[in-house]
Amino acid sequence: MPFVNDHLARKLTTFVKLSPTELAGLAELQSTPVNVPRGSDLMNQGDAGQLAYILHAGWGCSYKVLRDGARQIITFPIPGDMIGLRSILLKTSDHAFSAITDVQVSRISTTRLNTLVDEFPRLATAIMWGTSRDEAITVEHLASIGRRTSLERTAHFFLELRDRLQLVGLTSDTEYECPLSQYVIADALGVSAIHVNRVLRQLRELELLTFQDHKVTIIDSAGLTELAGYDSIEG
Amino acid sequence: MPFVNDHLARKLTTFVKLSPTELAGLAELQSTPVNVPRGSDLMNQGDAGQLAYILHAGWGCSYKVLRDGARQIITFPIPGDMIGLRSILLKTSDHAFSAITDVQVSRISTTRLNTLVDEFPRLATAIMWGTSRDEAITVEHLASIGRRTSLERTAHFFLELRDRLQLVGLTSDTEYECPLSQYVIADALGVSAIHVNRVLRQLRELELLTFQDHKVTIIDSAGLTELAGYDSIEG
DNA sequence: CGACGCTTTGACACAACTCAACAACCGTGG
DNA sequence: CCACGGTTGTTGAGTTGTGTCAAAGCGTCG
Numbered sequence: 150m151p152f153v154n155d156h157l158a159r160k161l162t163t164f165v166k167l168s169p170t171e172l173a174g175l176a177e178l179q180s181t182p183v184n185v186p187r188g189s190d191l192m193n194q195g196d197a198g199q200l201a202y203i204l205h206a207g208w209g210c211s212y213k214v215l216r217d218g219a220r221q222i223i224t225f226p227i228p229g230d231m232i233g234l235r236s237i238l239l240k241t242s243d244h245a246f247s248a249i250t251d252v253q254v255s256r257i258s259t260t261r262l263n264t265l266v267d268e269f270p271r272l273a274t275a276i277m278w279g280t281s282r283d284e285a286i287t288v289e290h291l292a293s294i295g296r297r298t299s300l301e302r303t304a305h306f307f308l309e310l311r312d313r314l315q316l317v318g319l320t321s322d323t324e325y326e327c328p329l330s331q332y333v334i335a336d337a338l339g340v341s342a343i344h345v346n347r348v349l350r351q352l353r354e355l356e357l358l359t360f361q362d363h364k365v366t367i368i369d370s371a372g373l374t375e376l377a378g379y380d381s382i383e384g
Numbered sequence: 385m386p387f388v389n390d391h392l393a394r395k396l397t398t399f400v401k402l403s404p405t406e407l408a409g410l411a412e413l414q415s416t417p418v419n420v421p422r423g424s425d426l427m428n429q430g431d432a433g434q435l436a437y438i439l440h441a442g443w444g445c446s447y448k449v450l451r452d453g454a455r456q457i458i459t460f461p462i463p464g465d466m467i468g469l470r471s472i473l474l475k476t477s478d479h480a481f482s483a484i485t486d487v488q489v490s491r492i493s494t495t496r497l498n499t500l501v502d503e504f505p506r507l508a509t510a511i512m513w514g515t516s517r518d519e520a521i522t523v524e525h526l527a528s529i530g531r532r533t534s535l536e537r538t539a540h541f542f543l544e545l546r547d548r549l550q551l552v553g554l555t556s557d558t559e560y561e562c563p564l565s566q567y568v569i570a571d572a573l574g575v576s577a578i579h580v581n582r583v584l585r586q587l588r589e590l591e592l593l594t595f596q597d598h599k600v601t602i603i604d605s606a607g608l609t610e611l612a613g614y615d616s617i618e619g
Numbered sequence: 620c621g622a623c624g625c626t627t628t629g630a631c632a633c634a635a636c637t638c639a640a641c642a643a644c645c646g647t648g649g
Numbered sequence: 650c651c652a653c654g655g656t657t658g659t660t661g662a663g664t665t666g667t668g669t670c671a672a673a674g675c676g677t678c679g
Contacts (some may be wrong), residue, residue, distance in 0.1 A: 295574030
């Protein structure tokens with residue numbers, strides 16, 4: 150197996166138990182890793198599609214840019230997440246992916262993916278479960294931006310991120326590394342960077358959560374959950 | 385074929401040409417239609433999953449409700465669109481669907497869907513293309529709420545709706561039926577109903593678009609497109 | 620005919636944005 | 650080793666977009 154921590158396998162097996170041969174197939178899909186240096190783009194809006202990736206390590210963001218240059222971040226993929234899967238069937242990619250830290254990915258060969266799911270149909274189901282779950286997160290994000298205040302929205306964001314990281318074993322209950330700048334968080338939450346700063350201060354003063362030195366500390370999980378109206382992600 | 389207008393087939397064949405037997409299979413999937421009276425819910429948040437539908441006629445909305453009772457509409461499915469497909473693989477449905485007018489749907493049998501895509505793999509590809517396209521629309525909606533002003537957002541909304549209706553032949557270039565109240569539009573755009581009213585007045589005064597008597601009239605398509613920063617949906 | 624839902628408008632309040640300035644930090648090159 | 654520019658974080662003041670509350674007009678349907 151090419152990776153010590155197969156985050157994708159870890160994620161998918163919370164949904165279905167996979168046989169050793171299925172796991173081997175999944176591992177093989179993740180071969181030939183490539184590094185993407187921080188600050189560079191892996192794919193751009195309008196790129197011809199047919200390319201998808203699996204993220205192994207590092208932080209990045211999927212985003213759209215609007216005509217006036219504003220940016221909306223769709224999601225921060227974490228290890229074990231697929232990137233750009235949607236663009237396989239569309240003519241062009243509808244979004245871009247940018248590496249925030251140095252990032253390690255492997256390209257998914259579409260043909261290999263096809264033969265793999267032919268051979269192991271349960272793997273297809275597991276992968277589609279993963280994409281359904283990602284979609285549900287996007288929809289929750291939509292509801293968050295549309296109908297939550299910036300304070301609720303920010304609380305929700307950090308709770309969801311915690312649960313996603315926990316699913317692949319990258320965090321404890323109360324603390325996790327998060328190398329995002331306030332500008333980047335602003336583009337995800339649909340507010341200005343300055344306002345993110347003010348909201349983070351509020352969360353700190355309410356003794357709910359701190360975000361300092363690229364580290365999130367959840368002080369009062371119950372209080373945050375209540376404030377955000379957060380339901381943990383279900384399978 | 386059970387329906388004179390197979391909107392789903394019309395939509396999918398813009399992506400791949402389907403053979404007569406494939407079309408027959410698709411038509412059979414849409415048998416046993418049921419009526420959903422306006423105002424009633426077809427599915428609710430938290431329902432046990434494993435049920436999906438195809439919309440044949442009428443208007444409804446997929447939405448989430450937040451803990452405080454606020455509602456965020458995710459999308460207005462139109463004839464030929466699938467409803468609740470995501471919930472097939474998740475334990476519970478992450479969203480609800482409510483009929484705005486009387487609505488005609490047919491339930492998709494999961495087992496029949498499975499045997500069908502086994503028999504006609506190209507059908508699976510076509511359906512997944514459709515879901516990819518729906519996802520792209522949701523992502524665009526997210527960007528719209530996060531980063532466009534309410535004026536741009538409203539313009540974008542009506543242009544996108546026009547293009548979606550056009551794909552299944554339910555509108556001309558400049559005018560379409562749209563039986564949505566301003567309250568409903570507000571819940572889709574993430575603003576208050578009163579503000580929707582103000583924005584619609586602005587669009588009218590700018591001589592870009594009118595929304596009256598459940599009818600949308602696009603006066604200045606180019607102007608609207610420019611204002612909204614709208615890119616037509618691509619396959 | 621009355622009740623109800625939807626639209627429209629005005630007045631006011633408040634959340635979030637913009638602009639501006641400064642502090643802290645970091646990697647880089649002299 | 651330090652000086653430097655660039656990025657990020659922090660805070661204040663004033664502005665603007667949007668929400669809330671209130672009320673009236675209008676259709677439609679029972």
